[in-house]
Amino acid sequence: MIILNKEIINIQKEQDVLFFRNRVSQYADKVKMGLVNKTKLLTAGSELVRNMLIYANGGKVYCEIVSMSALQTGIRLTFTDKGPGIADLNNAMTDGFTTGKSLGLGLPGAKRLVNIFDIKSEPGKGTTVTITKWKNG
Ligand SMILES: Nc1ncnc2c1ncn2[C@@H]1O[C@H](COP(=O)(O)OP(=O)(O)OP(=O)(O)O)[C@@H](O)[C@H]1O
Numbered sequence: 001m002i003i004l005n006k007e008i009i010n011i012q013k014e015q016d017v018l019f020f021r022n023r024v025s026q027y028a029d030k031v032k033m034g035l036v037n038k039t040k041l042l043t044a045g046s047e048l049v050r051n052m053l054i055y056a057n058g059g060k061v062y063c064e065i066v067s068m069s070a071l072q073t074g075i076r077l078t079f080t081d082k083g084p085g086i087a088d089l090n091n092a093m094t095d096g097f098t099t100g101k102s103l104g105l106g107l108p109g110a111k112r113l114v115n116i117f118d119i120k121s122e123p124g125k126g127t128t129v130t131i132t133k134w135k136n137g
């Protein structure tokens, strides 16, 4: 995997979500990602930044353009926080599981919208979620 471009976006307040969405949108346009895939990426990314804000008081997003080959270019977003972590990842990835009073669809929904989804979490240390969306497919 070749990393063509990298930027770190700090997420601390609601306004940062808007900035994040605009940047991801610009990156998607830069790689000529289609509107459907771009919308899926933005939807998944928004769920993950929202989780970071709500459960971890914010964190960082690494925003990268990645390339596997001339045909396989996409965007990889890594959301990392130093919040409380997630005790049971299997629960967290189940539709309808929430420790809040929400729908519990953020993580499993985000996973369905992207090509590669990876989540790591250590209770007491934090959570890192990485998603990759290819421009085609
Ligand atoms: N970054 C995070 N740090 C700590 N806990 C998290 C984090 N992200 C998710 N969680 C935990 O995983 C659970 C499931 O997250 P998910 O986004 O799927 O649902 P939700 O946020 O509860 O509801 P929804 O996203 O549908 O509004 C959350 O209720 C929370 O307990």
Ligand SMILES: [Mg+2]
Binding pocket: 047, 050, 051, 105, 106, 107
């Ligand atoms: Mg959520």
